[in-house]
Amino acid sequence: MRNRARGVVLGVLLAAGGASAQAVETDPYARPASVRSPVELPPDTGRQTPEELVGWLVKEEPAQRLEALLRLLPWADKLLPRLEQQARTARDDASRARLLEALRELTRHWVSLERLEAHPHLRAWMAAEVKRGLRLVEPWTRVTTTEALIAERRPPEGGGDETGPWATLLPEREDFARLRNELATLGGFARPAVDRLLESPSPEAKLHGFALAGLLDLHPRSKLFPRLREDTHAVEVESYQASDSPTRRDVRRHTERISERMLQLEERSEHVKKSPALGTRMSPDDAQERIVEVLSVLPRPGGEEKKARSRGPLLMELTHTLRQAGASGARDEQDCWNRIRPSWRAWWGRGGLWATQ
Numbered sequence: 603m604r605n606r607a608r609g610v611v612l613g614v615l616l617a618a619g620g621a622s623a624q625a626v627e628t629d630p631y632a633r634p635a636s637v638r639s640p641v642e643l644p645p646d647t648g649r650q651t652p653e654e655l656v657g658w659l660v661k662e663e664p665a666q667r668l669e670a671l672l673r674l675l676p677w678a679d680k681l682l683p684r685l686e687q688q689a690r691t692a693r694d695d696a697s698r699a700r701l702l703e704a705l706r707e708l709t710r711h712w713v714s715l716e717r718l719e720a721h722p723h724l725r726a727w728m729a730a731e732v733k734r735g736l737r738l739v740e741p742w743t744r745v746t747t748t749e750a751l752i753a754e755r756r757p758p759e760g761g762g763d764e765t766g767p768w769a770t771l772l773p774e775r776e777d778f779a780r781l782r783n784e785l786a787t788l789g790g791f792a793r794p795a796v797d798r799l800l801e802s803p804s805p806e807a808k809l810h811g812f813a814l815a816g817l818l819d820l821h822p823r824s825k826l827f828p829r830l831r832e833d834t835h836a837v838e839v840e841s842y843q844a845s846d847s848p849t850r851r852d853v854r855r856h857t858e859r860i861s862e863r864m865l866q867l868e869e870r871s872e873h874v875k876k877s878p879a880l881g882t883r884m885s886p887d888d889a890q891e892r893i894v895e896v897l898s899v900l901p902r903p904g905g906e907e908k909k910a911r912s913r914g915p916l917l918m919e920l921t922h923t924l925r926q927a928g929a930s931g932a933r934d935e936q937d938c939w940n941r942i943r944p945s946w947r948a949w950w951g952r953g954g955l956w957a958t959q
Contacts, residue, residue: 630940631658631666635947643927643944649936652677656684659704660697665950669939671704672892678708682721689723702727706789707896710819715793728791735788735795738781742810743802750778751813753841753856769841769856771813778810782817786901793820800826805835805860812863819899827868833860886938890929894921897955916955923949 630646650658650673658670674681685705692698705727709715715732718724752774773779785792792814799811800822808830815822841856894917927945932938939946 630943631661631663631947635663635665635951636944643948645928646940646943648940652681653684656681656688660688660692660700662696663947663950664954665947667700667704668897668950669943669946671707672889672896673935673939674704675708675712675892675896678712679717682713682717682724686721686724689721689727702731706731706787706791707900709790709793710899711790711821713790715790731788731791732794735785735792736798738784739795739798742778742781743798743807744804745806745810746804748806748809748837748839748858750775751809751839752853753839753858754844755841755856756844769858771809771816771839771858773813773817774840778813782814783901785814786818786899789901790820792818793822796820797822797826800830805833805837808833808835808860809837809839809858809863812860812867815867821867827864830864831861831868833864835860886929886932886935889935889938890921890924893924900955913955916957920949920954 630648636643652674655670655674658666659674661667661670678685685701688701689698692701705713705724709718709728715728718728750773752772753769754772755769773782785795788795796811796814796818799807799814802808802811811822814820837858837860838855839858840853842851842853846852897917897920898913923945924942927942929938929942932941
């Protein structure tokens with residue numbers, strides 16, 4: 603009778619979409635995180651399914667939520683019904699906020715906004731986020747100058763001039779930097795706002811759209827590509843050489859061509875298409891690359907960007923930490939995370955991406 607009762611309870615858990623009893627008992631994040639040196643931390647064991655990782659998206663510990671997010675990227679498109687269930691059953695504001703945070707990143711490259719239309723709760727969240735983004739960019743659709751931008755010139759590989767795709771468009775004025783930061787908090791839900799700028803009849807507005815697409819790591823709808831590819835407008839913007847001293851920049855006028863910007867954007871879009879396929883597990887090398895790629899654009903909470911350390915050194919520190927943990931010698935993605943998880947948690951325990959010292 604006791605065994606039958608245990609079987610009934612386990613069946614109810616599985617039918618409700620929860621993790622198995624064994625998975626709950628072996629949850630590696632149920633143990634306290636260690637702050638010891640990475641070389642002293644023993645690897646974790648066990649395996650997690652994509653369905654179980656969806657449940658991790660609303661956990662309190664940032665390291666656990668981000669591990670789930672990073673591992674779910676290739677599976678996200680197939681897990682939308684499970685995400686909809688999570689949204690429908692979320693019991694508190696904190697859980698809903700964490701799930702929305704994950705959706706913002708999942709929609710950056712891996713899940714099209716159109717796919718959310720079939721899921722009422724996800725669709726409602728999307729509508730509110732998209733509306734906010736469109737409201738933010740509306741004043742910028744009518745700009746007729748490029749005073750808010752500056753181009754950082756880098757010589758192209760193989761020589762040539764310093765125009766077009768080899769210059770990085772950056773904010774020059776505080777108002778455009780503020781727009782960038784506010785849109786960054788929307789993740790993939792900011793894409794319609796970027797599209798709105800690229801659809802503007804103003805070539806200057808289009809250039810601001812290209813700048814945001816690069817700064818936010820977003821790719822416009824493909825239906826915009828032919829029109830932008832044939833756009834012959836050229837716009838002048840101030841620029842400086844990347845090697846210039848920050849205090850002594852040699853500022854000069856620089857010509858930006860809309861069609862060249864479009865070619866650069868298409869090249870970046872092709873790079874994204876070569877990422878691990880949907881519904882397949884990532885290799886250890888892909889997993890490590892994805893960690894750095896996602897964290898490099900992940901918005902910091904509460905406007906803490908100015909207080910936190912520079913991302914470059916932090917991500918280099920993380921890469922070294924993962925290498926010490928034996929990530930490169932892993933058999934597969936699961937083994938990779940089992941090896942690096944103790945060090946990953948310790949890194950976040952010291953502040954992670956939001957470390958201030």
